[in-house]
């Protein structure tokens with residue numbers, strides 16, 4: 001589907017490791033985009049299909065980081081980008097049913113019917129061209145991931161906005177739905193919590209912001225320990241995929257128990273047995289949103305304990321972001337985006353399930369992937385001014 005140099009020369013991976021300079025823009029976009037996404041009336045409430053709404057919101061916010069404004073608000077581009085990602089996963093499975101020789105033709109046919117990544121690239125190119133023209137001015141203070149791409153890209157890519165656009169589409173595919181899955185599950189879980197639990201989370205968010213002079217910034221978000229715990233628990237409990245981190249063995253490998261995996265085998269990890277292991281997680285079948293924030297406190301909130309229990313920390317028993325050299329490089333960015341979206345929503349709205357709706361909407365599985373129930377709705381009601389200042 002993508003040019004093979006994405007694998008042989010993955011310079012785009014460098015761009016998502018240091019995102020500090022993009023933080024203010026992402027916060028700004030969340031504050032603008034959240035009210036527009038939910039359109040909550042002054043009085044009364046609104047009920048929205050949650051996953052779809054959040055995917056669209058994430059597409060906008062992720063692209064504020066990727067290409068900046070106003071490109072991140074181009075509805076046609078966002079719709080195309082989302083559908084490229086939504087088609088790619090089932091399509092890659094369908095392609096496996098055909099012999100190698102037929103795959104390019106099948107892919108072309110499918111793209112003609114459903115629309116292809118080429119359209120997303122075409123819509124992106126003007127924004128990439130704009131960033132190329134602007135590059136000198138933002139050299140010391142990159143404003144977008146595209147600015148960072150320009151630092152690492154080879155000359156022939158800088159002279160070809162289409163090649164840079166392919167990298168942006170690729171990063172968007174890794175970023176939007178994964179982050180949206182976590183945001184959606186988190187909102188379903190928050191809607192189930194007691195008012196006291198929600199108050200505790202709101203209080204933590206507000207005091208983190210107060211400690212930063214009343215604003216939301218990277219340091220404040222770093223103190224949202226309860227949201228961080230909720231996200232880590234979502235990753236542990238609601239597996240995103242049944243097997244992941246697949247790798248091709250380049251030579252025979254012998255495991256500790258003597259099992260030999262021959263060269264040329266595809267091996268993958270199954271998260272469930274690791275994430276539900278009672279020797280590692282007490283009562284693993286229970287969803288406890290505060291599981292990891294309690295562990296942090298037990299560790300006396302030291303830096304070491306913070307790092308150990310945080311959402312983005314990889315361990316052999318927590319493989320939500322994969323493992324090893326190819327573990328997700330975008331996880332810090334994802335965690336940041338999701339937390340500011342959740343904080344923004346919690347401070348502005350009360351959330352609840354519609355009357356009569358199940359509080360445990362069944363997730364939807366396709367092949368190895370599981371996503372939140374696409375039909376489930378959530379109600380949003382504006383918080384009163386008095387409760388906002390509590």
Ligand code: HEM
Pocket residue numbers: 013016171174175176178179182240244245246319320321322323324325326327328329330331333334335
């Ligand atoms: C909660 C959100 C996310 C989850 C759960 C997630 C999960 C993963 C997983 C499981 C992998 C495969 C790791 C492996 O093979 O061991 C991966 C790879 C990757 N992710 Fe993420 N991801 C998320 C967000 C993001 C974001 C926001 C970006 C980009 C801005 C991103 C970019 C990537 C890239 C480029 C790779 C490929 C890394 C490589 O091949 O070396 N991800 N991600």
